[in-house]
Amino acid sequence: MSHSFTTIRSLIVGFLAVAGFIVGSTADGGVIEPPRQDAEERYNFAEALLASGDAEEALQLFTAIVDNFPKTRYPLLSWRVAANVRAGQIEVALGRVDGGAARFVEVIDSETPSVWTTRARLGLATTLLWNREWQAAARLLQTIVDVSGRSGPESDIVAYRDAEDRLTILHRLWLRGEVGERPWQQAGRYPVEFTFDRPIGIAAGINGVLVTDEGKDLAVFFDSFDTAASFRVADPQRPWWGTSANGFVAAGSMVSAPLRTESFQFAYPESSRQRPLDDIRAGVGMPDGGWYLVDSEYRGVMRFGRDGTFDHILDMGANSEPVDLDRGPRGRLFVIEKRRREVLIFDAGGVLSAGFSYHDWREPYALAVDSIGYVYVLDRGLKRIDVFDQDGGFLWNLGPVLPGGIELGDPRDLTVDSTGRILIADRGLRTVVVVE
Structure with missing residues (x-):
């Protein structure tokens, strides 16, 4: 295979450093805070790293957005919310389920409702399914279906389809068993x-x-x-x-x-x-x-x-x-x-x-x-x-x-x-x- 992924990562990280998108310290020890308008560019760079396969580097950049654009100063910044959800998704994929779940809960409980709230619910429901907390997962999934089935800030067609699929598999593997039926009934x-x-x-x-x-x-x-x-x-x-x-x-x-x-x-x-x-x-x-x-x-x-x-x-x-x-x-x-x-x-x-x-x-x-x-x-x-x-x-x-x-x-x-x-x-x- 080629080394294109490594090259892409090096170019992106190098450009971030030169452009000042990676946060550092001043000579007197103070933190250099990027301007608010940089949040979108930093988010896009993190997505590019993730697309190239560098999940760990992308996770660091998403986390930096969350840390450097706190809600106390930027209460309506959607890029922070998106970055927190994406960081949670990466952590779950890498096996760090508790860390990912904590990020999802933070978005659901603390951020202004948006499509990212819905995606955080989907991520949290996934971790609940893995823990066999069927009822709690089903409630979250049904909420996703309900809010996405009508026009509003939380409506997300992709999350809607995923939630419906997970409700279907729950019905097959959990509810059918609860009433004494076999999960699979025809071939x-x-x-x-x-x-x-x-x-x-x-x-x-x-x-x-x-x-x-x-x-x-x-x-x-x-x-x-x-x-x-x-x-x-x-x-x-x-x-x-x-x-x-x-x-x-x-x-x-x-x-x-x-x-x-x-x-x-x-x-x-x-x-x-x-x-x-x-x-x-x-x-x-x-x-x-x-x-x-x-x-x-x-x-x-x-x-x-x-x-x-x-x-x-x-x-x-x-x-x-x-x-x-x-x-x-x-x-x-x-x-x-x-x-x-x-x-x-x-x-x-x-x-x-x-x-x-x-x-x-x-x-x-x-x-x-x-x-x-x-x-x-x-x-x-x-x-x-x-x-x-x-x-x-x-x-x-x-x-x-x-x-x-x-x-x-x-x-x-x-x-x-x-x-x-x-x-x-x-x-x-x-x-x-x-x-x-």
Whole structure:
């Protein structure tokens, strides 16, 4: 990969320093206070840093805006409010949930109502969902729907849609259980006008669904209207979604970004030379723009920076064989270890913190984590999906016969969309199965 991200960061930080947008001290120790009109420029620079993948630097700049433009002096400054919410979102993404939640509460309780109040409610509701505080989360989400459904300063169509999706998943996974119903009650083929050959990978994102088909050497993107766009990718494996709604596909010796018509290669230091990865099977994007990649040849999960530089390998123990991974709440990483038939949990710093398994697993092969932190594990041998809470507590299972009578053939991958629907790439059935 290129070093463009590093270059962008250096240019931005350098320009900030020269322009005086980074606050410093005077010769007598006093603080240099930027003029009020600089708040917008500083906010935009922080957004540019975040877009380039430098979450930590962006967090510092957003925090500086909050600190240097206090409400006592600038009571109606919207850029401070926006910066505080963005800082909270970054902290939550990096696993610092308590810090992010505190920022959201500050905005909700102390600032003039605006769209940022609504976005703070959404951020706080997300943390409540992760803590399984269902009723408190539901109240916040319903407030977002109510204020966004009418004209007013707090109306936000994006937050409105996200809140509706989270209420739907709450209804599916919480309320249905409260009245003795199963969360998923019917299954059918994915209703799209596309003929699959051998689908083996699938990932749901905010803008649509990405499917890989090894029979056609294609990555197929379905937008929110289920319109298909196909892209040629040699040896496609599992897809995933990264930051800024970027779709990626593991493809042997490279990672393809089909929607951007780009591809990236990675190398692993071995002795005194760099050896390219040749068998990338899965991956996940991180908030800082970096990557975790599963390479079958090296049988490891490797961490790379946003510029493609190798960082480290996750310590999974001797003779490990990872096959799939996904990010979960609090910055945690969930990895299937094939040999021991278990799911390993790594904290936001990449340190092994816990793990879990199920008594009769034969071949745990794919996993997905939904928006409230539940973990879905596909056992290819049993043709079954087992669902766990974020700590590994068993909740439900599905398969091999799904609600409605569809029997899984050769399931290879699964994903969970924002409403809690399970989508399964089934190579044997030559289709994508939707369970809802």
